[in-house]
Amino acid sequence: MHGLWLTVLLFQQQAVDVPGFDSNPFTSPSDLAQGEKLYLGRCAGCHGPRGDGGKGANLAVPTLSRAADDKTLWNIIRYGVPDTEMPSSLMAQREIWQVAAFVKSLGAIQSGAASGDPKRGEAVTRGKGGCLQCHAIGSDGGRMGPALTDIGARSGPGHLRAKIVEPQGDVPHTFRLASLRGRDGKTVSGIRLNEDTFSIQIRDMTGGLRSYWKKDLADWKMEKRSPMPSYKGKLSDGEIDDLVAYLAGLRGAKGGER
Ligand code: HEC
Ligand code: HEC
Numbered sequence: 001m002h003g004l005w006l007t008v009l010l011f012q013q014q015a016v017d018v019p020g021f022d023s024n025p026f027t028s029p030s031d032l033a034q035g036e037k038l039y040l041g042r043c044a045g046c047h048g049p050r051g052d053g054g055k056g057a058n059l060a061v062p063t064l065s066r067a068a069d070d071k072t073l074w075n076i077i078r079y080g081v082p083d084t085e086m087p088s089s090l091m092a093q094r095e096i097w098q099v100a101a102f103v104k105s106l107g108a109i110q111s112g113a114a115s116g117d118p119k120r121g122e123a124v125t126r127g128k129g130g131c132l133q134c135h136a137i138g139s140d141g142g143r144m145g146p147a148l149t150d151i152g153a154r155s156g157p158g159h160l161r162a163k164i165v166e167p168q169g170d171v172p173h174t175f176r177l178a179s180l181r182g183r184d185g186k187t188v189s190g191i192r193l194n195e196d197t198f199s200i201q202i203r204d205m206t207g208g209l210r211s212y213w214k215k216d217l218a219d220w221k222m223e224k225r226s227p228m229p230s231y232k233g234k235l236s237d238g239e240i241d242d243l244v245a246y247l248a249g250l251r252g253a254k255g256g257e258r
Contacts, residue, residue: 024070024104026097035102038095043103046085051106052156054170055085060106060156073100116238121246124239129231134205137250143207144191145228146175150252160244164235167228177223178202183216192222 026035040049046056053059057066066081067073077096080088089096125131132141135148151160162169178192178200190202190210200220201211205227214220231240 022069022071024074024097024101026094027101031098032101032105034095035098035100038091038099039102042089042091043099048156048159050156050158051103052158053154054159055172056154057086058152058154058156058159059103060158062107064103064107065153070100070104073103077103116241116243116245118242118246118249120239121242121244124235124243125246128239129235129243134227144203144205148247148250150250152248152250153252155247157244157248160247161240163228164240164243165230165232167226167230171224171226175226177225177227178220179223180212180220181218182212183218185218189223189227191227 039051043056046054047059048054048056051059057064064073067076074096076086077089077091077099080086091099125137126140131137131148134142134145136143137148141147155163159170175191177189179187179189180200180202181187188202188204188210190204192200192202193209194201198215199211199213200217201209204210212220235243
């Protein structure tokens with residue numbers, strides 16, 4: 001008799017803890033508040049305080065591509081995404097559900113996307129904005145900055161707008177600009193790709209790879225600023241809305257946009 005009760009109790013306890021639910025059992029306002037706190041501490045650094053991306057994926061979307069339901073969302077938060085920067089997490093099971101509840105609420109807040117015209121935005125990207133000088137979209141464009149082919153899946157409208165208007169606000173360390181000065185006085189700058197004791201490799205503004213021996217350099221330094229120029233004042237507010245609308249719709253080759 002005792003043994004049976006014990007089994008029942010254990011089972012019940014497990015049922016609360018383990019993600020044996022198909023949907024999130026922790027979605028009360030206080031769960032959401034706790035989830036937000038945890039999110040801001042552990043996730044916002046990569047996904048942005050409002051979930052619209054940065055280093056991590058854009059979470060402020062109606063349906064997450066890797067986590068269409070609560071169960072997969074729980075698993076992603078718990079175990080991360082292998083071979084990407086998305087880490088596993090050692091939170092309590094309940095805390096994971098609370099963060100998951102908050103992540104889902106981000107999609108509800110931001111689902112009304114950008115107001116601009118994506119067709120005009122594409123024209124600005126390729127024309128006046130000169131974005132392809134540094135960025136690839138599909139097979140066109142430069143390679144100095146990150147490809148924008150799937151930028152809409154990684155960043156929401158808020159983050160895109162911030163990057164265009166204030167690019168220095170959030171510069172990933174993988175894309176830091178290096179400034180090099182040779183012993184002959186010539187200077188060159190580009191994205192640092194690699195560096196060891198003796199040499200440094202950069203990708204210059206034209207996208208070319210260059211390697212230098214440090215002994216040939218008078219000095220070199222890493223810039224804190226991004227090579228990405230600010231478009232504040234260079235493009236009208238309407239043009240920036242159009243750009244954001246266009247970029248937010250770029251979902252990579254699979255999304256079909258190009
Ligand atoms: C070090 C950066 C980093 C941190 C910290 C981080 N993530 Fe991520 N996350 C990523 C990256 C990068 C991806 C995209 C992985 C890929 O390529 O699919 C991702 C993907 C995701 C996805 C899948 C998105 C989709 O489109 O389906 C979810 C959900 C997610 N993260 C939630 C979280 C939560 C919740 C936290 C905090 C507990 C967190 N992440 C912490 C970097 C991070
Ligand atoms: C002179 C080169 C240059 C030009 C021109 C340029 N960018 Fe960038 N951009 C970069 C670099 C380098 C980065 C990566 C470092 C960073 O995030 O600051 C970047 C980052 C970005 C990001 C963030 C990418 C990500 O993966 O999160 C977006 C979005 C972006 N640029 C959009 C644009 C748009 C839109 C234009 C045109 C209106 C443009 N850029 C013009 C160099 C450039």
